[in-house]
Amino acid sequence: MCYRDGVWEREDGGEVPVREGTIAELIVPQKTVHDKAFLAAMLKEDALRVLDQGEELFAYVMVKDISQLNQDMAKHLIRPNRASDLVALEFLDNWSGGELCLVPVTIGQSNPDLKQHPRDEKGGGLWMRVRGRDVMGLVTSQIKLPEGIEDRPVWSLNHAFTRLSEVFEPWRTSHTGNIYERFLYRERNEKLYPLELFRDRTLAKHEQSIALELWQTFMQRTAAKEKKP
Numbered sequence: 001m002c003y004r005d006g007v008w009e010r011e012d013g014g015e016v017p018v019r020e021g022t023i024a025e026l027i028v029p030q031k032t033v034h035d036k037a038f039l040a041a042m043l044k045e046d047a048l049r050v051l052d053q054g055e056e057l058f059a060y061v062m063v064k065d066i067s068q069l070n071q072d073m074a075k076h077l078i079r080p081n082r083a084s085d086l087v088a089l090e091f092l093d094n095w096s097g098g099e100l101c102l103v104p105v106t107i108g109q110s111n112p113d114l115k116q117h118p119r120d121e122k123g124g125g126l127w128m129r130v131r132g133r134d135v136m137g138l139v140t141s142q143i144k145l146p147e148g149i150e151d152r153p154v155w156s157l158n159h160a161f162t163r164l165s166e167v168f169e170p171w172r173t174s175h176t177g178n179i180y181e182r183f184l185y186r187e188r189n190e191k192l193y194p195l196e197l198f199r200d201r202t203l204a205k206h207e208q209s210i211a212l213e214l215w216q217t218f219m220q221r222t223a224a225k226e227k228k229p
Contacts, residue, residue: 030043048128049127063169076146086192088193108144180196180199
């Protein structure tokens with residue numbers, strides 16, 4: 001399609017035949033955007049702190065048979081009955097493949113030698129990296145696993161889940177998982193929700209801040225034009 005004289009036209013000519021109010025996804029080359037403020041807002045990278053050092057996350061592990069686990073490891077599990085009480089009701093059916101068991105982990109201190117970690121006065125934490133309106137991933141300080149599972153520091157949720165899966169899901173051929181689905185956080189109502197919900201909510205707030213920034217820029221330009229004689 002081509003944008004010409006305020007109208008979107010097909011490549012073979014003629015206006016695009018769509019109804020008023022139609023919503024569509026628009027992809028344009030970066031070099032064609034002439035508004036530098038808009039482009040900067042869409043490409044701006046940031047790290048949004050979402051959880052602080054000392055807060056807990058809960059990994060969902062698919063345990064086939066708790067009785068077959070090493071007892072030193074099994075003691076770290078939050079068993080199905082209690083886990084079902086902790087998880088928000090609307091998400092209880094999100095997982096399958098085994099009983100709903102949770103393993104608590106704790107967000108630990110930051111490592112100043114790791115360049116990818118954001119620097120701020122609050123110390124360790126969990127950050128969401130964004131570029132404009134897109135989530136680029138999660139960055140965390142040290143993740144403290146339960147005693148006996150890993151002696152070395154773990155510096156990512158992916159690594160943490162792999163180690164937990166190796167211990168509690170030995171039947172799996174691959175010990176990877178979607179961290180947005182496999183890790184849960186505690187909300188103010190004391191219920192546990194998957195990080196996926198946290199990601200979407202944080203991104204929505206970030207999008208609002210981008211929209212506000214662009215609106216303020218637009219108003220400043222409008223005011224400047226009105227002042228001109």
